[in-house]
Amino acid sequence: MISDFLERLFLGQDVTTSRDDVKSRLKIVLAHDRANLSPELMESMRREILEVVSRYVEIDTEGLNFSLESDQRATALIANLPIRRIKFEADAPPLSESGIELPAVPDEPTQSFPDQPERTSTDPRSPANPDIDLSL
Amino acid sequence: MGRIIVITSGKGGVGKTTCSANLGMALAKLNHSVALIDADFGLRNLDLLLGLENRVVYTALEVLAGQCRLEQALVKDKRLHDLVLLPAAQNRNKDAVTPEQMKQLAYALTKKYDFVLIDCPAGIEMGFQNAIAAADEALIVTTPEISAVRDADRVVGLLEAHHVKTINLIVNRIRPAMVQANDMMSVQDVQEILAIPLIGMIPDDEQVIVATNRGEPLVLSENFSLSGMALQNIAQRIEGKDIDFLDLDAPYDTLFSRLRRFFKR
Numbered sequence A: 001m002i003s004d005f006l007e008r009l010f011l012g013q014d015v016t017t018s019r020d021d022v023k024s025r026l027k028i029v030l031a032h033d034r035a036n037l038s039p040e041l042m043e044s045m046r047r048e049i050l051e052v053v054s055r056y057v058e059i060d061t062e063g064l065n066f067s068l069e070s071d072q073r074a075t076a077l078i079a080n081l082p083i084r085r086i087k088f089e090a091d092a093p094p095l096s097e098s099g100i101e102l103p104a105v106p107d108e109p110t111q112s113f114p115d116q117p118e119r120t121s122t123d124p125r126s127p128a129n130p131d132i133d134l135s136l
Numbered sequence B: 001m002g003r004i005i006v007i008t009s010g011k012g013g014v015g016k017t018t019c020s021a022n023l024g025m026a027l028a029k030l031n032h033s034v035a036l037i038d039a040d041f042g043l044r045n046l047d048l049l050l051g052l053e054n055r056v057v058y059t060a061l062e063v064l065a066g067q068c069r070l071e072q073a074l075v076k077d078k079r080l081h082d083l084v085l086l087p088a089a090q091n092r093n094k095d096a097v098t099p100e101q102m103k104q105l106a107y108a109l110t111k112k113y114d115f116v117l118i119d120c121p122a123g124i125e126m127g128f129q130n131a132i133a134a135a136d137e138a139l140i141v142t143t144p145e146i147s148a149v150r151d152a153d154r155v156v157g158l159l160e161a162h163h164v165k166t167i168n169l170i171v172n173r174i175r176p177a178m179v180q181a182n183d184m185m186s187v188q189d190v191q192e193i194l195a196i197p198l199i200g201m202i203p204d205d206e207q208v209i210v211a212t213n214r215g216e217p218l219v220l221s222e223n224f225s226l227s228g229m230a231l232q233n234i235a236q237r238i239e240g241k242d243i244d245f246l247d248l249d250a251p252y253d254t255l256f257s258r259l260r261r262f263f264k265r
């Protein structure tokens, strides 16, 4: 108790209390319970979102964070994808003529980019069509 | 028509039966007629906490089997004449009853009693389904611990799916000194995480065990302990009164803890 206090006093906010720990753990567990998403589904969702985003920008995979959070009994998918650099126009898929509208996602299931080969490769577990079977 | 309120939690041993016994007694003391249903078939406890174990003759099962009238199975409390208990069978398992049958019993009791309180067993299986079948309202009991809160959240989801409209939260066994040392979630922490309205908080208190030993719920005694007061307040909030929450921190609010809070963040 007292050492906790001293640690906080001298080391600043880096030391989390067990109360902080339990709150953040609970928030994540409850978000998953409420959404009823299996880790496998979360993983393939994560992979597909990354795949799409990586077509336009280069993501810093170190700082990547992808989680479910729950607030007032509503669940949100929180993705923090730090951008390392915006890809040159030549790298990016063709934009629509105005250049302002959101570009349409190309029909091909995957596009390969030389700088991100492993992320864009097809994975048998990531569903190719929207009718995912949610039954476990 | 009486109100049917189920006291439930998901996790076992968090204080459902303690709350059922005390809230039943407290509401009866406030001049309401109260029927308590023990829905924990096979592991009945409510008769013990109320000190009525020696007066149980028939149980809900005999009523449902047509072996006695509902009236005959009700154990009347001698201390508070408007309180009755419908005991659970001790020798049968939780599958001995169906949700339909529980509804029949509870609805019959609402004709005569202002409050029908149902003490739910732990878990989310058949016994739980039976206990919540007739309820329009629920009191969720939890302790400030990770597994109890997780189970409580699960139960809230199930109750919502069963169209139980009014769901209120009781946080039991709070230890203010641990909360102030940041080693336990506070009532507010738990309430924010579960996001259902708070109706009461009960401190962790040795008197709860003493009262259980004697079969005399806390709210019966003349000079309340803090936990007895907390339970009495919950009964009044169930009545619809606007009662301030107890400040459980007060006795622990030392200079040291104030200093600690000052240095925090």
Ligand SMILES: Nc1ncnc2c1ncn2[C@@H]1O[C@H](COP(=O)(O)OP(=O)(O)OP(=O)(O)O)[C@@H](O)[C@H]1O
Pocket: B009, B011, B012, B013, B014, B015, B016, B017, B018, B019, B040, B045, B120, B121, B122, B172, B173, B174, B202, B203, B204, B205, B206, B208, B209, B212, B227
């Ligand atoms: N506020 C409290 N302070 C101290 N002890 C408590 C408190 N509330 C409950 N207890 C103790 O915790 C134990 C479990 O309480 P209780 O039987 O009411 O829980 P329950 O949720 O009904 O359990 P079960 O799931 O087995 O039916 C008992 O020994 C009781 O005395």
Ligand SMILES: [Mg+2]
Pocket: B016, B017, B018, B040, B045, B119, B120, B121
């Ligand atoms: Mg019990």
